[in-house]
Amino acid sequence: MNEGGQGILGQVDFTPADSPPQGVRQPTRQDARRVANPLLFLRAWLAHPLRMGSVIPSSESLCRRVVRQGWPEPGRAVLELGTGTGVVARAFVAAGLSPERLILVEIDPQMAAHLREEFPGATVIEGDARQLPALIPERWQGRIGSVVCGIPLVLLPDAEQRRFIDAITAVAPGRGFLHYSYCVTSPLPYRRHGLTARREAWTPLNLPPASVWRYQLAG
Numbered sequence: 001m002n003e004g005g006q007g008i009l010g011q012v013d014f015t016p017a018d019s020p021p022q023g024v025r026q027p028t029r030q031d032a033r034r035v036a037n038p039l040l041f042l043r044a045w046l047a048h049p050l051r052m053g054s055v056i057p058s059s060e061s062l063c064r065r066v067v068r069q070g071w072p073e074p075g076r077a078v079l080e081l082g083t084g085t086g087v088v089a090r091a092f093v094a095a096g097l098s099p100e101r102l103i104l105v106e107i108d109p110q111m112a113a114h115l116r117e118e119f120p121g122a123t124v125i126e127g128d129a130r131q132l133p134a135l136i137p138e139r140w141q142g143r144i145g146s147v148v149c150g151i152p153l154v155l156l157p158d159a160e161q162r163r164f165i166d167a168i169t170a171v172a173p174g175r176g177f178l179h180y181s182y183c184v185t186s187p188l189p190y191r192r193h194g195l196t197a198r199r200e201a202w203t204p205l206n207l208p209p210a211s212v213w214r215y216q217l218a219g
């Protein structure tokens with residue numbers, strides 16, 4: 001992001017909690033398409049449609065909303081679960097977050113390899129987000145500022161959803177998590193999981209239209 005909060009994301013109404021690094025290279029359309037890699041995404045969907053939950057990567061409009069809601073405090077990292085080809089991560093970087101403050105967890109080996117190429121400074125973890133406590137490097141323990149979950153939890157039974165929620169709570173206690181979804185109502189039965197839920201944002205400019213939800217442990 002350049003001075004005044006204007007980056008390729010357009011005017012954003014948040015103030016980053018710390019200074020963006022000097023000389024951030026604004027990505028071009030070509031960069032954006034290379035990161036999104038729709039063909040890699042489609043191939044992964046053909047192989048694992050339920051695990052992917054979407055045929056195409058999230059739109060810039062949705063990513064912008066996630067960045068706005070998930071900006072971390074100084075010195076803390078963003079933990080992204082189900083990074084896919086990296087469009088949300090790219091939006092954080094385009095807004096001025098140093099890639100060194102990104103922890104990206106992706107179960108698909110090809111996409112994890114793609115993420116390593118695109119975000120050389122980030123911590124890319126090829127693994128299952130249900131195993132988070134065993135996956136997060138020690139240097140990041142206690143330093144996760146926000147958690148963004150792109151894994152299609154709505155397609156899972158309660159007990160499986162619970163495993164993700166427990167894993168997130170273990171590595172980022174008290175932080176809650178953001179989860180984006182195409183559902184009109186909450187994608188998680190939050191009361192049954194002992195959570196509070198708030199819909200923070202919605203965009204019609206995603207295929208299909210999507211909401212960004214914030215979940216926190218109740219009480």
Ligand SMILES: C[S@@+](CC[C@H](N)C(=O)[O-])C[C@H]1O[C@@H](n2cnc3c(N)ncnc32)[C@H](O)[C@@H]1O
Binds near residue numbers: 051052058107108
């Ligand atoms: C809907 S896609 C979201 C991709 C990307 N965040 C975006 O917005 O375009 C869901 C992603 O979650 C990944 N995923 C599914 N289950 C996972 C798990 N248990 N652990 C880590 N990643 C997982 C899938 O491989 C896929 O890349």
